[in-house]
Each structure stands twice: as C-alpha cells, then as structure tokens.
Amino acid sequence: MMAALALPETLDLKAAGPLKSAFLAHRGEALEVEAGQVRRLGGLCLQILLAARKAWADDGKPFSITGPSEAFVETTRLFGADGALLSADIHGVQS
Numbered sequence: 001m002m003a004a005l006a007l008p009e010t011l012d013l014k015a016a017g018p019l020k021s022a023f024l025a026h027r028g029e030a031l032e033v034e035a036g037q038v039r040r041l042g043g044l045c046l047q048i049l050l051a052a053r054k055a056w057a058d059d060g061k062p063f064s065i066t067g068p069s070e071a072f073v074e075t076t077r078l079f080g081a082d083g084a085l086l087s088a089d090i091h092g093v094q095s
Contacts, residue, residue, distance in 0.1 A: 002030040002062065007072075009037050011045035019045055023052040031056060036067035041075040050084055 003026045008015055023031075033049075056063035065085070068076075076082050
C-alpha cells in the first residue's frame with residue numbers, strides 16, 4: 001500500500017520543519033507526494049524533497065511525485081534540480 005503526502009501551497013522556511021517531520025513519519029513506506037497545490041517552493045524545502053527522494057531510493061521503496069503544479073516544476077528547473085527530482089517517477093509533468 002502506498003502512503004500519500006499532500007504538499008502545502010507554500011514551502012518556505014516555516015514549512016521546512018513540518019515537511020521533514022512528515023517525511024520521517026512515512027519512512028520505510030512507499031510514498032506518493034502530491035505537489036499540485038504548491039505555489040511557492042523555497043530552496044530549503046527543495047533540499048528536503050531531494051533528500052527524501054534519495055532516502056527512499058536507498059531504502060528501495062517507491063517514491064513518486066504526482067500532479068506537480070506549474071510553479072513546482074518551474075522552480076525545480078530554476079534551481080537546476082529537474083534532473084534529480086523531475087523524472088519518470090513524477091506523474092503529470094508537462095514538458
């Protein structure tokens with residue numbers, strides 16, 4: 001069974017702690033991250049997302065990002081993390 005985690009609209013400095021805690025709460029489970037509501041993605045939260053993706057890969061557990069908003073996709077590309085985070089595991093990305 002795949003757990004689901006919906007990202008909030010704003011992923012800024014204040015959201016970093018709760019985001020990390022949410023990922024830790026799901027560690028060891030297959031995880032689907034819903035990114036459709038994201039309107040603002042800061043660098044620290046992007047780092048947490050990248051670390052989570054790596055942790056899930058290291059654990060051999062599925063990790064997918066579904067329905068990312070245009071803001072999520074564009075910010076990820078602007079940070080140069082599209083190769084690490086935007087991949088075939090992300091469903092609904094418009095190229």
